[in-house]
Amino acid sequence: MRARRLHGQYDSKGRQCETPGCQEPGEYRAPGNRGHGFDGPGDWRWFCLDHVRAFNAGYDFFKGMSAEEIWAAQSPLSGWDTHSRAFRPNAGVGDGPRWADFADPLDAIGARAAHIRGAAAGRAQQAEAERAMQTRFTAPERAALQVLGLAPDTDRPALRRRYSELVRRYHPDRNGGDRTHEARLQRVVEAYQLLSRAAAFG
Secondary structure, X not given: OOOOOOOOEOOOOOOEOXXXXXXXXXXXXXXXXXXXXXXXXXXXXXXXXHHHHHHHHHOOOOOOOOHHHHHHHHOOOOOOOOOOHHHOOXXXXXXXXXXXXXXXXXXXXXXXXXXXHHHXXXXXXXXXXXXXXXXXXXXXXXXXXXXXXOOXXXXXXXXXXXXXXXXXXXXXXXXOOOOOOHHHHHHHHHHHHHHHOOHHHO
């Protein structure tokens, strides 16, 4: 008679238990470092029966979760509080008009089409604004903006305010003589000096 296979036992296909020093076949799988998600199934680790039991005994499903996430995962409704795209109130189309808001299907179609056209126009305007911002500053100036934590649409008064804020934050006199932030302060000063001469500010 063939030996009865245990639940969860897989053909090892030459796999060896991943526990260092163990020579037994890896016939039982355990969650790997990458879990299941949008990118597809996660990976698995393979152990012999004794070592998969040891792994399971020390496995913490809630590791890395916040208190709120743990509470939600323990809820009896966990996994039941989602809707498929087709059965959401807005049919998964963002903040567009809902079919249920219209008595006439043609009105609903027209409103949806207008919403799509408006959203497309908004995206085009945003892309154009981003392109304009990219050409407003040179590459070194954009890098200086990042050092100061400023967006490309900033103006000269905002630049001055941000510079003053960062100088106060990193200057040794404001940190009890602590000079650990001097390198950061130097980068801030250099970024400000570059941007203060930028043609974008006229």
